[in-house]
Amino acid sequence: MSTAIPAGLMPQTLTQVRPVEITDGYGSQEWDYGPDATRTEITGWLQQDQRQAVTGGITEGRDPQREKWLLITNHTDVRALDRYEWSGPAGAVVFETDGPPAPVFTPRGFHHSEVALRILTG
Template sequence: MSDQVPEHLLPQQVVQVRPARVTDAYGSETWDYEGGATRTPITGWIQQDSRARAAADGRDQQTEGWLLITNHQDTGPLDQYEWQGLTFETNGPPNPVFTPRGLHHREVALVIYTG
């Protein structure tokens, strides 16, 4: 019996983007999700959990909530995830899921803002 989600239930190929800390032209530290970032292929299950449209200040903004389920244990609150041409931001700290046998998998709340 495995202590993780069986791999055949995590069929989606996702790229985890871990940003690099860099200093910008003004001397401030910021996060680089492009050239300095580390990209790690992982497997998981991604599903859309919610979507909302809010018109405010003349904007037509849509917020989509997604969930990533993965056995990949190295997940962080600043990570982004790329899947099928979409880039997701992590929405809060990743949630470790435990069973009586110990750590089972991670659930990462994701968000996309458009508009």
């Protein structure tokens, strides 16, 4: 495996949270991100790609901001249900994966993973 992005270009440290499947009180299966979930420290490049204020309508107690973030990492094991915890300049943030993660390859093999994220709010 060839990770072509140097570690010095991956300045942020995040905690990848992999949920466990549990059975709720009604016998239904659901994903749980609590203490039994797997937590793995990874490094990457995290950037905000889009931000805009929501205008019109009722926000129902939610933060009236829409944001899209991108995580670029050399970590290979990223999945659609993963969440990411990060302590940024404005405090702790929890992201959820927004669509399927994309492994990026070159002719030499794996290069990096790109993960579209959104902030969990409301």
